[in-house]
Amino acid sequence: QLQLVESGGGVVQPGRSLRLSCAASGFGFSSSGMHWVRQAPGKGLEWVAVIWSDGSNKYYGDSVKGRFTISRDNAKDILYLQMNSLRIEDTAVYYCARGVVVNPWPWIDPWGQGTLVTVSS
């Protein structure tokens, strides 16, 4: 069945970098747009980024633009989120999710189980 499994979370110091991965299975990854969405502890959902199925287009949330990069490897069915210049306020559970309906992949379903990133000195 369709599955999304995030990894790469952990504790990192402010200003450092971290790369998250999301392994996809059970669906046509290479024909699906993909999203990252995050949720700070006890807070609501914040959309982070989207990438088109072929990687041709990428969009970012205002708070991560210029620091985070979304990418994908369609040969390996893996989605990535490279996070640079991390800030304390980036502390959150990061979810990867499939985008449904071609361009702009507006409907986000399903979601992975999430991976926790903690930015702390």
Add this chain to the structure above:
Amino acid sequence: DIQMTQSPSSVSASVGDRVTITCRASQGISNWLAWFQQKPGKAPKLLIFAASSLQSGVPSRFSGSGSGTDFTLTISSLQPEDFATYYCQQADSFPFTFGPGTKVDIK
């Protein structure tokens, strides 16, 4: 960016109650709106897309309506498994944005 608001922020209800949650966009988004349900410690689950289309596998007691700037999610007869937090999300333009959430708890 499009701002999303929700009301109420929380609601206490009983099993069998009809519950309505409102979502408002800061500008018109046509029907580019989704609703999600999230239970503690779990990932969000898509309930409604395109403002009123029920996602496959979601019980028919959930329904969505609205267009433009004002939207509603209705649970016609609240069940024990429906106690959760509900979020709306606009998909009209990037960056996508979520509402702050509405927590539905037991009265």
